[in-house]
Amino acid sequence: MLKYIGKRLLYMVLTLWVIVTVTFFLMRAAPGSPFSGEKELPPAIQANLEAYYGLDKSLFMQYVDYLISVVKWDFGPSLKYKGQSVNDLISEGFPVSFALGMEAIFLALALGVLLGAVAALRHNKWQDYTAMIIAVLGISVPSFIMASGLQYVLAIKWSVLPVARWESFAHTILPALALASTPMAFIARLTRSSMLEVIGNDYIKTAKSKGLNSTEITVRHTIRNAMMPVVSYMGPLISAILTGSFVIEKIFGIPGLGMHFVTSITNRDYSVIMGVTVFFSVLLLVSILLVDIAYSLIDPRIKLADKKGE
Amino acid sequence: MENILEVNDLKVSFNTFAGEVQAVRGVNFHVKKGETLAIVGESGSGKSVTTQSIMRLIPMPPGEIKGGEILFEGTDLVKKSDKQMEKVRGKDIAMIFQDPMTSLNPTMKIGRQIMESMIKHRKIAKTDAKKRAIELLDLVGIPKPEQRVDQYPHEFSGGMRQRAMIAVALASDPKLLIADEPTTALDVTIQAQILELLKDIQKKTNTSIIFITHDLGVVANVADRVAVMYGGKIVETGSVDEVFYNPQHPYTWGLLASMPSLDAEEGELQAIPGSPPDLTNPPKGDAFAARNSYAMKVDFEMEPPMFKVSDTHYAATWLLHEDAPKVEPPAVVRKRIEHFKEKAGER
Numbered sequence: 001m002l003k004y005i006g007k008r009l010l011y012m013v014l015t016l017w018v019i020v021t022v023t024f025f026l027m028r029a030a031p032g033s034p035f036s037g038e039k040e041l042p043p044a045i046q047a048n049l050e051a052y053y054g055l056d057k058s059l060f061m062q063y064v065d066y067l068i069s070v071v072k073w074d075f076g077p078s079l080k081y082k083g084q085s086v087n088d089l090i091s092e093g094f095p096v097s098f099a100l101g102m103e104a105i106f107l108a109l110a111l112g113v114l115l116g117a118v119a120a121l122r123h124n125k126w127q128d129y130t131a132m133i134i135a136v137l138g139i140s141v142p143s144f145i146m147a148s149g150l151q152y153v154l155a156i157k158w159s160v161l162p163v164a165r166w167e168s169f170a171h172t173i174l175p176a177l178a179l180a181s182t183p184m185a186f187i188a189r190l191t192r193s194s195m196l197e198v199i200g201n202d203y204i205k206t207a208k209s210k211g212l213n214s215t216e217i218t219v220r221h222t223i224r225n226a227m228m229p230v231v232s233y234m235g236p237l238i239s240a241i242l243t244g245s246f247v248i249e250k251i252f253g254i255p256g257l258g259m260h261f262v263t264s265i266t267n268r269d270y271s272v273i274m275g276v277t278v279f280f281s282v283l284l285l286v287s288i289l290l291v292d293i294a295y296s297l298i299d300p301r302i303k304l305a306d307k308k309g310e
Numbered sequence: 311m312e313n314i315l316e317v318n319d320l321k322v323s324f325n326t327f328a329g330e331v332q333a334v335r336g337v338n339f340h341v342k343k344g345e346t347l348a349i350v351g352e353s354g355s356g357k358s359v360t361t362q363s364i365m366r367l368i369p370m371p372p373g374e375i376k377g378g379e380i381l382f383e384g385t386d387l388v389k390k391s392d393k394q395m396e397k398v399r400g401k402d403i404a405m406i407f408q409d410p411m412t413s414l415n416p417t418m419k420i421g422r423q424i425m426e427s428m429i430k431h432r433k434i435a436k437t438d439a440k441k442r443a444i445e446l447l448d449l450v451g452i453p454k455p456e457q458r459v460d461q462y463p464h465e466f467s468g469g470m471r472q473r474a475m476i477a478v479a480l481a482s483d484p485k486l487l488i489a490d491e492p493t494t495a496l497d498v499t500i501q502a503q504i505l506e507l508l509k510d511i512q513k514k515t516n517t518s519i520i521f522i523t524h525d526l527g528v529v530a531n532v533a534d535r536v537a538v539m540y541g542g543k544i545v546e547t548g549s550v551d552e553v554f555y556n557p558q559h560p561y562t563w564g565l566l567a568s569m570p571s572l573d574a575e576e577g578e579l580q581a582i583p584g585s586p587p588d589l590t591n592p593p594k595g596d597a598f599a600a601r602n603s604y605a606m607k608v609d610f611e612m613e614p615p616m617f618k619v620s621d622t623h624y625a626a627t628w629l630l631h632e633d634a635p636k637v638e639p640p641a642v643v644r645k646r647i648e649h650f651k652e653k654a655g656e657r
Contacts, residue, residue, distance in 0.1 A: 201412060202407055202409060202412040202413040203412065203413055203414055203415040203416070205367060205407065205413070206405075206407060206413045206414065206415070206423075206475075206478070207415070207426075208367060208399065209365055209367060209399055209400060209404065209405040209407075210399065210400035210404075210426055210427040210430065210478070210481075211395075211396045211397065211398070211399035211400035211401055211427060211430055211431060212396070212400075212426065212427075212430060213393075213396055216430075220418070220426075221415050221418070224417050224418075225415070225416065225417055298417065299416070299417055300416075300417060300462040300464070301416060301417075301462070301464045
């Protein structure tokens with residue numbers, strides 16, 4: 001197990017290197033620069049700025065510098081936000097996005113599995129249709145419409161929850177709901193279809209022939225076997241949600257990490273682009289590793305060990 | 311001996327888009343305490359549906375018990391509610407399924423799967439249940455049961471899994487064990503071991519067994535009595551000796567003739583021509599008439615009743631009517647019967 005994880009970590013470093021390289025050169029291939037604005041800068045100032053940020057070196061040297069800074073986990077100063085380092089931006093934004101994301105993941109998982117399980121157990125009955133209508137709505141309604149809808153009804157019409165900002169737990173509920181709606185719907189559909197598949201299996205009939213009631217059969221035999229597709233969906237979902245959503249954070253005025261993904265690109269803020277990309281990649285790679293470990297815990301047939309013995 | 315199970319005029323249908331499929335069309339049989347009844351028939355003859363109806367495992371809808379009664383120790387299982395049936399399943403009647411590769415939960419330890427029904431029905435503590443699970447694994451012939459009890463199904467071979475499945479079924483000392491083709495998915499040497507095991511267990515526990523199979527070779531090995539099913543009905547029933555040495559129904563002849571045998575001299579495998587009847591629209595007379603080379607005019611018009619051959623032997627064929635011409639079983643079958651008798655004599 002430890003050996004397996006060690007090997008996976010090595011592969012992760014390799015993957016990260018590929019991501020860093022591709023991002024770096026793609027970013028540089030795009031026209032424009034962080035200092036090109038409405039008004040052209042005097043050439044002397046431009047040259048000074050470039051020298052300050054190391055942009056006057058050859059592309060290859062800049063790449064090497066960047067690799068070194070990634071290894072040191074120091075992404076340098078932001079080119080647009082004066083006096084702030086990329087590390088500062090991440091350490092300010094991430095805790096907020098993380099808290100919001102965890103709440104959304106919890107909601108999505110709990111409600112999604114519940115809806116999916118109910119739909120599967122009441123297959124082709126009104127409960128199934130209701131759950132699936134909710135799921136289709138969740139998938140097809142974009143999150144910004146969901147967010148404004150929730151704000152309008154719960155905050156403005158009924159005034160039960162605050163409309164925006166990031167201050168107390170009550171402030172987190174609406175954005176978490178809006179953020180959770182799509183993954184919740186997706187999880188519900190995944191759970192439903194994989195539970196329907198599991199219910200048709202012989203061992204469910206065996207369980208029934210032992211005299212277990214339907215709750216015991218579902219809890220002990222069905223859910224666990226049906227969770228695999230949901231678990232594999234969780235990997236990308238966790239990294240995407242924890243790093244924040246541009247749209248949701250914008251609508252609710254939340255100081256999270258999400259906005260940097262979008263604004264850094266339009267700003268050509270090279271160091272921020274690279275910083276958030278590396279950060280996101282590391283998070284993604286770690287959550288995929290966690291998902292693989294979770295697989296082996298859920299299904300004993302999946303072994304993580306190396307196939308050395310063969 | 312007392313009847314533990316009595317099935318009277320059981321009718322089971324499935325409501326499908328194509329119409330009502332009458333899978334079981336009035337079946338009568340009984341099982342005595344401690345005996346083994348084999349139900350034989352080809353695919354689609356209704357043997358699995360019959361036994362799954364006894365445990366009420368047929369999904370309803372589309373399934374429906376249209377009529378008849380299933381008396382288990384005198385109480386009618388058809389009338390029981392789902393909640394009441396949960397107390398019968400696993401406790402009084404247990405089932406072994408055909409494919410041991412799929413009938414055990416892959417993500418649950420074997421021991422827990424055995425313990426589940428004990429804890430549910432016998433209300434015993436977990437540690438005692440585990441002890442009993444180890445004993446059961448030992449009983450069904452699994453070596454090192456103390457280690458095996460904590461393993462998962464994928465760590466067992468096919469034959470081992472079927473043994474484990476038998477342990478699951480025996481967990482709460484059922485009075486009736488239904489084995490639905492328990493050896494079909496296994497290879498021949500393992501088949502023999504599993505059959506021996508079932509016989510052995512029956513001797514020790516005096517459980518009644520309903521054994522479903524399409525393999526007459528297996529029947530001769532394990533059963534006390536045989537019921538031959540065709541087209542959702544029982545066409546011949548009797549003791550093993552009666553059905554094997556003195557078969558009456560042409561369908562039973564066909565089954566006997568189609569038994570592959572190592573020591574038979576004829577090289578070709580005999581088959582029954584034609585295919586099973588369409589049970590959405592069951593034929594008017596004898597369901598087997600269309601495939602029966604001995605069929606008479608009456609076979610296509612009227613259903614034959616059960617004619618009595620002896621006190622324990624009955625067959626539903628017009629050939630047994632007093633007005634019917636005397637017909638001998640075909641030569642292949644006569645040869646087979648001689649062969650059975652010889653072999654029995656050797657023993």
